Amino acid sequence: MKSDRKYRMTRQRQVILEEVKSGCHPTADQIYERVRKRLPQISMGTVYRNLDTLASLGFIRKMQPDHPQMRFDFNTKEHYHTTCMNCNRVDDMHIEPMDDTLENLGKALGKLTKFGIFGHRLEFIGLCPECSEQEKEFSLKGKNQIVKKGGVKLWN
Amino acid sequence: MKSDRKYRMTRQRQVILEEVKSGCHPTADQIYERVRKRLPQISMGTVYRNLDTLASLGFIRKMQPDHPQMRFDFNTKEHYHTTCMNCNRVDDMHIEPMDDTLENLGKALGKLTKFGIFGHRLEFIGLCPECSEQEKEFSLKGKNQIVKKGGVKLWN
DNA sequence: ATTGTTGCAAATATTTTGCATCAAT
């Protein structure tokens, strides 16, 4: 993405943005269905492209890392992970689970909302040693965005 | 899954388990590639089926919820989520981010491992009010497994 | 004119499933 690109707020982009807002953490196809009621001609490609664009411009956020693949963990005990936003590598965090802090937080939440907590997941996002070493051209841009060699990359 | 089912530890299942262990949070296709070097006849279907089975038996863990779809969030500020392991609904946690606690933990980790932290993601897994109300037949089985009407369901 | 965006369709990527066969109890 060139940095002097002039984005336009088209009707489609506007409606997609509104539907992300009014839905509750919707998936792309949920957004597509909602948008289609207002703009029957819209295509799935437009929805995906706009969700990407809106996320990279910071209007919305993707809730998972971009690589859409399940990962598997041999360690079944409660523990936390680090994810490299450049190479997608996942490592264990060698830090004790904050069960007390987080479970208590969970219980407090459960009492407030009647949401029953069975566990939690904590993940730190950043750059693994190899990637921060190899690539010197990372820099922070705003909050939650990192620029890499002229392109913008979101961590979520 | 019937509860009196007799699982067998086949050669394929054994090798898949070993390769999950020796890899670093591998994806299904990474496991497939590794296993294929030892069992050239193996098929992708066998790998996926065994990863499911091994996870439901508690030998390994899936690292994300089962639904393989990206979700989008209109709220770009740091905040946490609850995920219902029954209906997959995602809601905001109306609790202040623990930036101090977690960012400090992150910095400590960064110093230890040279992993550069840019942010974190915290998610509570459980049952939303509707699902815990509707379904009385949930019960905890071991750690991280929940039984629902005769079936076993993992939360990750 | 040039650049950005769209709709459509085709392609890619990921995961699941039906089924005949094989293996273990």
Added chain:
DNA sequence: ATTGATGCAAAATATTTGCAACAAT
């Protein structure tokens, strides 16, 4: 014999992309 697992191929699901046409600067 019966149940469980495999390999293969097809299907299902999720996402991305090429391209001609259209729209805004």
